[in-house]
Amino acid sequence: MISLRRSRLLQLAVPAHPSYAAGVRRTVAAHLTRWELAGILDDAVLATDELFANAVRHASAGPADTVAVVLEYSERELRVTLADPSPTPPRPRTVDSGAESGRGLAIVAALADDWGTDPPEPGDAGKRVWFSLAVRGPV
Structure with missing residues (x-):
């Protein structure tokens, strides 16, 4: 079966700096x-922001480093991928209630259908x- 709906793709290379x-x-x-995905916009933006912050904070080694950001929307799913230069896998952490950071992966896990x-x-x-993130409803 041939899908009449084409995949939508965005690829960016962004300097690994918080100002971006x-x-x-x-x-x-x-x-x-533009892709009419308002129903998942807030969750997607927040989860992307958390992964970008993690890549900048934990995976960037120098001023020339970049983070690749890829959004792909196909059929009923949005997949967002961030690539960074560090081979060290991310580790979810347990943080106390007063900590100012350390919740990024927990936020992504809570928002996303899978990660x-x-x-x-x-x-x-x-x-x-x-x-x-699953796209529910008419597309």
Whole structure:
């Protein structure tokens, strides 16, 4: 069977610096709006922001590092993948209620239908961290 609905794809390479987080959030929100995915926009933007912050904080080694951000919407699922230069896999942490950080992966897990890690693309170093969100209702 041939699908009449084509996959929608966005690929970005963003400098691994906190000052780019707002631009990543705006870009993700703009594309999800264009793709008419308002029902999952807030969750997708927040989960992407958490993964971007983790990549910048824990996986960036230098000023030339970038984080690849890939959004792919196909049929009834949005998959967001962030690739960074560190091979160290992310580790969910248990933090006390007064901690100012350390909840990023717990937030992603709470928002997403699924999440995980993959090895880098062939020829690249590092890892890919992804999450998926089901698109419910008419598309």
